[in-house]
Ligand SMILES: O=C(O)CCC(=O)C(=O)O
């Protein structure tokens with residue numbers, strides 16, 4: 064399948080579709096690029112913690128529906144200042160504007176890399192760059208690139224605020240699952256959790272031979288947050304249709320990660336997503352995968368397993384999952400195919 068050929072070449076933040084999930088991919092190749100502007104749920108972060116009981120219950124019910132029926136949503140009113148996001152995105156743009164020689168300093172060296180720069184090429188054409196990326200590990204012990212000046216600090220500011228939001232969101236998600244709010248924090252040992260972030264830049268389509276910027280894949284971790292400089296490119300699969308992600312101003316795009324799917328035994332699924340190059344502008348995105356601690360062995364929790372819902376995934380430590388198939392943790396590779404029973 065063409066889809067499979069493409070995925071072997073690119074290196075998204077996470078793993079590629081496996082046989083089980085690929086049944087969700089529209090199989091008619093002529094339709095493969097068709098996408099829809101269907102509505103995506105919007106969750107108001109402040110309301111998830113509102114003092115008013117009714118307001119809070121309503122917001123939590125909306126969050127439950129978004130996690131269960133979609134696996135992704137826009138988060139508004141998250142409290143991260145626009146300037147913090149803008150500075151991080153501007154820093155990314157400046158980094159990618161460095162000379163190739165300067166960027167090569169961050170090319171893969173060995174398995175202890177905490178910063179990794181690289182290029183994603185077009186399938187079958189290794190001259191055609193579809194995506195340039197820079198990966199870092201924001202947590203624990205963030206270490207940013209030494210140049211351009213101020214970039215590392217701008218990233219650190221963003222990651223700190225982003226992590227606060229994600230921790231609180233994980234508390235709200237715990238409640239939507241019927242648990243006490245610290246549930247996810249405890250099962251994933253979030254305090255020692257490993258976060259992997261990719262900064263991506265995609266050229267406009269007219270500079271490329273195919274519009275696929277990043278092939279369909281899933282992300283590891285429990286929750287993934289994403290900010291970007293412009294709309295137009297990211298698509299998520301919902302009920303067999305590719306939905307365009309059109310983020311409202313100053314929002315964050317959130318999706319469930321594989322480990323939330325495993326823990327909930329498939330109740331909160333990790334959605335397939337991809338990037339199509341837009342035909343106008345260079346797009347920059349900043350997705351961050353928030354994951355369990357590396358030694359955490361994640362399996363479906365007892366609460367989601369019964370005689371009608373037998374365990375659908377086997378356990379593996381998060382480190383083994385990320386490093387599956389010979390990759391280093393900074394590649395954020397997952398291996399759902401090996402985890403599914
Ligand atoms: O660039 C995007 O919008 C998405 C990137 C992504 O899905 C990834 O790096 O895993």
Ligand SMILES: [Fe+2]
Pocket residue numbers: 075076077280281282336350
């Ligand atoms: Fe992704």
